[in-house]
Amino acid sequence: MSEDTEFSDKNEDSSSMTSQEKQMNESDLSKQLDADKSEKKNVEAGNCYCGKDRNLNIIELLCANCNRWFHESCIGYQLGKLVPFLTNYVFLCKNCSPTGLETFKKSQAQTFQMCITAIANLQQSSLKEGTNKTMFSKDKEIIPYLEYHWEALTTTPRRVTTSWHVTVTKALIKDIHILFVFEDHPDDGHMYGLINSDLTHIKPNYEAMIKGGTLKVTDMGIQHGKIHYV
Ligand SMILES: [Zn+2]
Ligand SMILES: [Zn+2]
Known part of the structure; x- marks a missing residue:
């Protein structure tokens, strides 16, 4: 195939180009277009220092300032x-931190937050394995996940007794139709899933933290306390 034929295939897309741009050969042109596209994307979507997209299979943190x-x-x-x-x-990226250094602070998780994190991770693992499950057994999957990842999930010390299992059950039941969906399975028992199964929406509620006065951003970085926005 000659270059001319290849180029004419692209004519439809190039209607908005200047004559100078049209004179560029195809490979330069597509390179240029790709560069424009990725530059634009970085500015608009603008994730991370690397500019790459989100990856739900790895740990990602949301910056409290630049979002x-x-x-x-x-x-x-x-x-x-x-x-x-x-x-x-609460996480502040290098670009938003007054010191130029990232700041990060994990706080005590509420039970419903631990449940959301557990179900989200179970759902993502299932997607990765190709089983695409969205409902998970409280006793066989959710509670074992919480047990296994306790220190990663919260700053509260691990419980000595299993009385927290009841707390988990109560938290799940309380938010059925709000955060969770419920199903009674003949073999696996009580199953729970997320009412919003789009995992990209799971993030810290910074707005509520600022409104509630638990988050303030000062010259010293992130501080917890009365709201006093500088
Ligand atoms: Zn990155
Ligand atoms: Zn930031």
């Missing part, structure tokens, strides 16, 4: 033990 997602592998701060889909933290 961009950052990959754990791109973050310099020693984050400690985490899992994907946490909502009980």
Whole structure:
């Protein structure tokens, strides 16, 4: 195929180009278009320092200030033990932190938050395995997940007794139709899923933290306390 034929195939797309642009050969042109596209994307979607898209298979943190997602592998701060889909933290990226250093603080998770994180991770693992499950057994999957990942999920010390299983059950039941969906399965018993199965929506509620006065951003970085926005 000659270059001319290839180029004429693209004529429809090139109607808005200047004559100078039309003179560029096809490979230069497509390179140029790709560069424009990715530049635009970085500015608009603008995730992470690397500019790459979100990756739900790895830990990502949302910056409280610029509202961009950052990959754990791109973050310099020693984050400690985490899992994907946490909502009980405050993170500031390098670009937003007054010190130029990332700040990160995980807080005590409420039971419903731990349940959301657990179900989200179970759902994402299932997607990765190709089984695409969205409902998970409370006793066989959700509680074992919480048990296994306790330290990554919250700052509260691990419970000595199993009385927290009841707390989990209560939290799940309380938010059926609000956060969770419920199903009684003949073999697996009580099954729960997320009412919004789009996992990209799972993030810290920074707005509520600022409104509630638990988050303030000062010259010293993130502080918890009375709201006093500087
Ligand atoms: Zn990145
Ligand atoms: Zn930021």
